Amino acid sequence: MSTDTKQVVPYPGPGMLRSQVASRLNLLHFRSDPLLVIVRHREYDHTLTLKAIPQICHGDWLRAKWIDKQDVPRNLHLYKLEKIIIPGIATALELATDNVWLENDHLQAEIPRRLSMRTRRNVHRHPCDPAIEVWLTQNGISFEGRLVDYSPKGLRLELATTGPQSFYWFKSDQDIILTLTRSQQTVYAGRVEVIRSEGDPDRRTVIVKPVDTDTPRYQPKQERTKRFAVSPSPDISFIHPLTNDNNTLAVRDIAILGMSVRENRSRALLMPGLILENVVLNVCGSPFLTFTGQVVYSKNEDDETICGIAILDISIDDHYRLIGLIHRAEDDNAFVRLNHDPEKFFEFLFDTGFLYPAKYEEVHAHRESFIEAYRKLYLNPNRVARCFVYLEDNEIYGHVSALRIYRNTWLNHHHAALGKRGSGLKVLRQISDFHTCSFVLNPLNMRYVVGIWRPANDFPAKFFGKFAAKLDDPTLCSIDTFSYLHTTIDPCQNWDSLRETWKFDQATRQDICEFEGYYQKRSGGLLTKAFDLTPETFEDQSVAKEYASSGLKRERHLYAVRYGLDLKALVEVQDSDTGLNLSELTNAVYIYVLDENMITPEVLKFVQYMVAIKQQWTSATIMLYPNTYVKRYQVDAEKDYAVWILNLNIEGTDAYTKHLSRYCK
Secondary structure (H helix, E strand, O other): OOOOOOOOOOOOOOEEEHHHHHHHHHHHHHHOOOEEEEEEEOOOOOEEEEEEEEOOOOOOEEEEEEOOHHHOOOOHHHEEEEEEEEEOOOOEEEEOOOOEEEOOOEEEEEOOOEEEEOOOOOOOOEEOOOOOEEEEEEOOEEEEEEEEEEEOOEEEEEEEOOOOOOHHHOOOOOOEEEEEEEOOEEEEEEEEEEEEEEEOOOEEEEEEEEOOOEOOOOOOOOOOOOOEOOOOOOEEEEEOOOOOOEEEEEEEEEEOOEEEEEEEHHHOOOOOOOEEEEEEEEEOOEEEEEEEEEEEEEEEEOOEEEEEEEEEEEOHHHHHHHHHHHHHHHOOOEEOOOOOOHHHHHHHHHHOOOOOHHHHHHHHHHHHHHHHHHHHHHHOOOOOEEEEEEEEOOEEEEEEEEEEEEOOEEEEEEEEEOOOOOHHHHHHHHHHHHHHHHHHHOOOOOOEEEEEEOOOOHHHHHHHHHHHHHHOOOOOEEEEEEEEEEEEOOOOOOOHHHHOOEEEEEOOHHHHHHHHHHHHHHOOOOHHHHOOOOOOOOOOOHHHHHHHHOOOOEEEEEEEEEEOOEEEEEEEEEEEOOOOOOOOOOOOEEEEEOOOOOOOHHHHHHHHHHHHHHHOOOEEEEEEEOOHHHHHHOOOOOEEEEEEEEEOOHHHHHHHHHHHHOOOO
16 A cells, blocks of 8 residues: 655636646636637637647646537637636636647647646636536517526626617616526516626627526515524535535535525525525534525625525425424424324323313213323324423423414414423424424415314413404404204104205305305404315315325315205315324314205204214204304303404415514414
8 A cells, every 4th residue: 555645736816827727727627617728810819719628647738629610710720829818716727828729629738847727706606517507688689599608796698689679779777688498488687787898799698697696486484583602513515506516515514495505605606596406404414404495685704604594495395304303403492294193193182171070071081092092193204283292301391283274274283281381382482483484485285274272271362362453354254153062863763844945965166256255254364264165176186195195084075055046154174083182173074054044953853864864963063153042042052152263375474474583472
């Protein structure tokens, strides 16, 4: 084994030694990066810039092959070498020598013992992938071309006219838009100004500079999401969309909707507006999650450039991991998964009083079903349930979970806490971050949040009820009250007298449209949209398929109760696994009474009987709307439930986050 060591000679200030030049040439050969060869016509004095790939260099001679022979003039012998530019990181070397041969397919030149360096650039210009397509547009006129090289401070374009176009059409005092695409996907679009332009009337080299230093991606919020420095510091790796090179940058801080990264100012890679696909966030050297992002700002701090990256697209599972990482950065006891044995979780529910005696009496017969549902929801990966826990000394102090119950709607439930450490509010903050930020990133799966509680329960009535009352806008947050009944059905009872005039059939689009009109007139709230009771959504089966893919069941059936041809009630039968919700609110029959005069208690029992026949049930949990019905007919309802719905648009989330911040610092 050789014990020789080779000393790395630093670059000398005024120039570079021949041996160092040979190493630089071999690096370019390894990368297949070109040299720039400037030749001057001996008689007419004009210059041409040609590109050549260097061959392996042994020290004294530079040999290179022309990249595009069509660019090489046939009368090359009439030209002389002006200089050869050897690209560098932040500097470039200029080689000028008399001992040179210019041939139609290659060149050969002697390397001087020392080469001069060009003026050092503040920012290195990166050669760009030829697959990048360029459009420079102003007032509806576009010029096409290619991107030659790039830095965040300037981009070199080669443009050509097509048809009856003229570069004189560009006006320097008006906005110019640069669009860069790769495989027909836009990777950058933004305003630029022309720094320099040279060339012929039909083909020009143009250098442009981005105008915008900040390109906010999302509408500003009143309450900005918190940012945290994670230890050990993560990094991101990605393929640069313009250069096609692999890059790794250190993450300075991170938030639920994005992060900031550090890069060397002289080697900067990122400019505001640039879209980065398949960005991998690495933690301790291992891939943690993947996302698509966009650079939204760039600012200099000392010798570094700090760039902000907003997350544009991320899977639900990866965003859940990101939320977990950030919550742990803020509080070591905040977890987004509950990996405890089910017995531990149910012990916590008993200790907090969540499973009070009356509720336990209702559910104790289905103990094994609840445990099995718990395992599938919280111990196995799925896209329908999320769990947030405050855990200290291996003991659960706070818990809340979210369940996807409709196409765009998630139910917050099983919120419980032991009376110390503020753990109840802490898990509430966790799940609120999940909702408000996940809506921005993945609106197809999250537009509404539902909370269902008993009005006699002080905490939700104070925390959620007062928020809705103060907001006083049912299009942003609404509350509807249902009556809760548990009924046993006699399948042998004779209902022939009602069958002649009352019909119980599958609901149609017209029925749903009529119900939507009734609800909006009575309540004006969010229930029809959140519960998929609109003509556009009532037949959607995506949630049922999502549950089935996780080995779970959540189906629903919609029935219309008609007297003759007139709709008098709408029935939603939720047929789900026992245990999805401990109060069985996801496995209940929701009956919406449109005509309280016609739907008498006898007719209501007939409706329950028809549900039992359709579903082959002998008992059912009933959620009856409106709750005025039970008062009118003195029906013996066990309790009322308030159904609270929050619209996760900007106005709704801003108001809710501000309200939450008063309690959760």
